[in-house]
Amino acid sequence: MDINTLAIFVETMRKRSFTAVANDHNVDPTTISRAIAALERELKLRLFHRTTRIMQPTEAGMVYFERVEPLVDELQKAQLAAADVNDRPHGVLRVACPASFAELNITPLVPAFAQQYPELRFEFVLTDALVDLVTEQLDVAIRIGPLHDSTLIAHKLCPMVARVCATAAYLRSHGHPQLPEDLAQHRCLLLALPGFSRSNWKFTDPTGQTTEVAVNALLRTSNAMALKQCALAGMGITLQARWMVGRELRAGTLIDVFPDYAVTAALDDAAAWLVYPSRKYVPQKVQVFVDFLRQHFDHGPPGDRPTHENPAR
Numbered sequence: 001m002d003i004n005t006l007a008i009f010v011e012t013m014r015k016r017s018f019t020a021v022a023n024d025h026n027v028d029p030t031t032i033s034r035a036i037a038a039l040e041r042e043l044k045l046r047l048f049h050r051t052t053r054i055m056q057p058t059e060a061g062m063v064y065f066e067r068v069e070p071l072v073d074e075l076q077k078a079q080l081a082a083a084d085v086n087d088r089p090h091g092v093l094r095v096a097c098p099a100s101f102a103e104l105n106i107t108p109l110v111p112a113f114a115q116q117y118p119e120l121r122f123e124f125v126l127t128d129a130l131v132d133l134v135t136e137q138l139d140v141a142i143r144i145g146p147l148h149d150s151t152l153i154a155h156k157l158c159p160m161v162a163r164v165c166a167t168a169a170y171l172r173s174h175g176h177p178q179l180p181e182d183l184a185q186h187r188c189l190l191l192a193l194p195g196f197s198r199s200n201w202k203f204t205d206p207t208g209q210t211t212e213v214a215v216n217a218l219l220r221t222s223n224a225m226a227l228k229q230c231a232l233a234g235m236g237i238t239l240q241a242r243w244m245v246g247r248e249l250r251a252g253t254l255i256d257v258f259p260d261y262a263v264t265a266a267l268d269d270a271a272a273w274l275v276y277p278s279r280k281y282v283p284q285k286v287q288v289f290v291d292f293l294r295q296h297f298d299h300g301p302p303g304d305r306p307t308h309e310n311p312a313r
Contacts, residue, residue: 104303187236243303
C-alpha cells in the first residue's frame with residue numbers, strides 16, 4: 001500500500017474536501033478523488049459518503065483514519081529525519097502570522113533567511129484568526145497576545161509594549177487628556193482580538209499605582225494596521241503595540257498621549273509568540289527558522305527600530 005495514498009486519505013479526512021487537498025498538492029480534485037476510490041477498492045470498504053454538497057466519513061472510514069493517521073505521521077517524520085541527515089533545509093515552510101505583524105516584523109527578515117537557505121520555499125498564511133496548525137498543515141505560527149494553547153511549543157519573541165497615541169491634529173481639536181480617566185471624554189479606537197479587553201485599558205503610573213479606564217469606542221477592528229491608519233487619519237486615540245507605531249512616534253506623525261504610563265489592554269501576559277506543534281522530531285526547516293527569528297528579535301522587533309537599521313544583518 002502506497003504511503004502517498006494513505007497520506008492523501010489522512011489529509012482528506014482532516015479537510016473533508018477533495019478540492020482543499022488538491023489545492024495543497026497543485027493537482028485537479030479528480031486526481032484526489034481517484035486516489036481515494038483506488039484505496040476503497042483495495043480495502044473493499046467505503047471510506048466516505050459523497051454527495052454533490054457534502055462529503056462525510058463512514059464509520060469504517062473513521063475507524064481506519066484513527067488507526068492510520070499516527071502511522072502516516074510517523075512515516076512522514078521518519079522520511080524527514082532521514083533526509084535531514086545529509087541535506088540542507090529544503091521543502092516548503094508554511095507559516096501563519098497576523099498580517100500587520102508580518103508586514104512590519106517578519107517579511108523584512110525573509111530575504112536574508114531565504115538567501116541563507118536557497119532550497120527552501122515559503123508559504124505565508126496572513127490571518128488574525130487562531131488557525132489549527134495540525135489541521136492546516138502549518139509548520140510555524142506567530143501569535144499575538146496571551147497564549148493559552150499548552151499543546152504547542154512556544155517561544156516568546158518579544159513582549160507587547162503598548163502605547164496610547166493620536167495625531168497632533170486630533171489632540172489640538174479635542175484636547176490633550178491629562179489623566180487616563182480623561183479618555184472617557186474622547187473617541188477611542190480599539191483592537192478587537194481574543195485575549196484583549198473590548199472596553200478597558202489598564203494604566204500603571206511611575207509609582208506603580210494602576211488605574212483601569214473604560215474607554216469610549218468609536219471603532220473596533222481585529223486588524224492592527226487598519227487601526228493605525230484610522231488613528232493617522234485623526235479619527236481618535238488608539239492603543240497600539242510599539243512595534244506597530246514606533247516609527248510614527250519617532251517621526252511625530254503620532255503623539256504618545258501618556259508617555260509616563262505603562263498601559264495594556266491585554267487580559268494576561270501579552271507578547272509575540274512563536275509556536276509550533278509539539279513532537280519528538282522538529283524538522284530542520286522549522287528549527288532554523290525558529291533560531292533565525294529568535295536571534296533577530298534579541299534586540300527588539302524590527303518594527304520598533306529606526307528605519308535606517310537593517311534588521312537582517
